[in-house]
Amino acid sequence: MSKSLKTTGEDLWKNKADKVNSELFTLTYGSIVAQLVRDYKQDYTQVNLQLEKMGYDIGIRIIEEFLAKSQVGRCQSFKETSEILSKIAFKYFLNITPRVENFSTDGKQFSLILDENPLAEFVELPDDEKANKQLWYSNVLVGVLRGALEMVQLDVEVAFVGDVLRGDDATEIRLKLIKILKDEIPAGED
Amino acid sequence: MSQPSDIIQVSNPTQTSTKSALKGGYNPSLGPIQLPTSYQAQLASTASSKRNIYDHSLSRRAPEVNLSSLSYIFNVMIQYSQKNSKGIQELEGKLNTLGYSIGPKVLELITLREGKNAKREIKLVEILQFIHTQVWRTLFGRVADELEKSSEADDEYMITDKQPLMSEFISVPKDMGQLNVNAFVAGIIEGILDVCYFQASVSAHTVETPGCPNRTVFFIKFDRDVIERENLRFHK
Numbered sequence: 527m528s529k530s531l532k533t534t535g536e537d538l539w540k541n542k543a544d545k546v547n548s549e550l551f552t553l554t555y556g557s558i559v560a561q562l563v564r565d566y567k568q569d570y571t572q573v574n575l576q577l578e579k580m581g582y583d584i585g586i587r588i589i590e591e592f593l594a595k596s597q598v599g600r601c602q603s604f605k606e607t608s609e610i611l612s613k614i615a616f617k618y619f620l621n622i623t624p625r626v627e628n629f630s631t632d633g634k635q636f637s638l639i640l641d642e643n644p645l646a647e648f649v650e651l652p653d654d655e656k657a658n659k660q661l662w663y664s665n666v667l668v669g670v671l672r673g674a675l676e677m678v679q680l681d682v683e684v685a686f687v688g689d690v691l692r693g694d695d696a697t698e699i700r701l702k703l704i705k706i707l708k709d710e711i712p713a714g715e716d
Numbered sequence: 717m718s719q720p721s722d723i724i725q726v727s728n729p730t731q732t733s734t735k736s737a738l739k740g741g742y743n744p745s746l747g748p749i750q751l752p753t754s755y756q757a758q759l760a761s762t763a764s765s766k767r768n769i770y771d772h773s774l775s776r777r778a779p780e781v782n783l784s785s786l787s788y789i790f791n792v793m794i795q796y797s798q799k800n801s802k803g804i805q806e807l808e809g810k811l812n813t814l815g816y817s818i819g820p821k822v823l824e825l826i827t828l829r830e831g832k833n834a835k836r837e838i839k840l841v842e843i844l845q846f847i848h849t850q851v852w853r854t855l856f857g858r859v860a861d862e863l864e865k866s867s868e869a870d871d872e873y874m875i876t877d878k879q880p881l882m883s884e885f886i887s888v889p890k891d892m893g894q895l896n897v898n899a900f901v902a903g904i905i906e907g908i909l910d911v912c913y914f915q916a917s918v919s920a921h922t923v924e925t926p927g928c929p930n931r932t933v934f935f936i937k938f939d940r941d942v943i944e945r946e947n948l949r950f951h952k
Contacts, residue, residue, distance in 0.1 A: 588788060
């Protein structure tokens with residue numbers, strides 16, 4: 527099954543994605559992060575928060591494009607969600623396939639390991655002894671994942687637990703399923 | 717000030733290593749920093765397994781990402797800038813500034829890639845052609861559509877893009893009619909021109925034509941000094 531997911535992701539990337547130079551993407555994101563760092567006067571905790579918020583705004587909209595283009599149906603398990611995220615969603619949007627690892631025994635937690643990260647290509651954190659302890663440079667991804675999963679009724683806690691930019695061995699995002707949200711009718715519609 | 721190398725304590729690794737690992741490399745205010753070999757060895761033993769961005773090749777063809785992803789990111793950039801702006805002009809100014817910081821990096825990357833063929837452009841028309849062709853091709857995958865000189869003033873030039881990539885999925889609300897988010901790209905152009913010593917101000921304007929609702933004209937106005945220098949040098 528995972529084999530076919532991989533091909534689906536690759537076909538989707540090949541045939542349905544309009545492509546653009548990743549350097550423009552990297553630089554554009556970089557200028558946002560740099561601006562936030564300036565605006566929040568090196569308060570990296572605030573920068574993380576702000577990046578996550580921006581990501582959340584992206585996530586709640588990106589899911590629509592993803593579902594429309596990929597035609598994937600409802601996931602039967604969190605395990606399946608993890609595979610679709612890695613092999614189809616990340617492939618389609620960022621042309622990378624993070625590894626899914628460290629599934630917890632209850633099946634409610636896993637890690638995405640990013641061997642490549644187009645957001646952070648050629649990035650170096652400021653040498654102020656604070657940034658490499660506090661800043662999660664690619665924190666926008668956390669927001670995107672949380673927002674997008676929330677839109678498919680998955681309440682998931684998402685956080686970076688490692689980043690090669692900070693000197694960690696791997697760039698790792700941890701996802702933890704809190705609960706499956708009930709389908710609710712939006713307020714004002716009966 | 718007398719001995720700038722004393723400011724950084726490269727000679728005493730034990731003292732600096734308790735704070736943070738001092739990095740060799742290029743410091744804009746001090747120039748290249750050469751670490752003592754003993755210190756380098758110590759660094760290598762602790763950091764050898766880590767990937768270092770200076771080890772990456774810059775000439776590798778960059779991979780691609782989805783245009784949608786770039787658009788989403790650009791979108792939150794605009795939203796964030798808009799939240800902190802009072803009017804359209806301020807918003808465009810903010811986007812311009814964000815692009816401006818990218819300009820020199822783009823220029824550096826392109827010239828590094830060209831290697832031996834890289835050339836420092838010293839003629840005004842040639843730097844504009846460079847932007848119109850190489851810069852556009854690197855960033856957007858194709859050359860810009862037109863490059864024109866204003867018929868009214870000798871310091872005004874225009875680069876036209878019929879379908880700007882960055883604003884492909886952006887529709888400007890009616891009450892913000894004047895806004896053109898390609899101010900960001902204008903900022904990139906301005907950044908490149910400035911580091912090449914062709915000081916100019918660049919702005920983006922929507923000039924619709926049938927079939928191209930997003931057609932954008934990048935209006936480049938050079939500083940008077942630049943034009944005078946050009947005349948002295950090449951039009952005697």
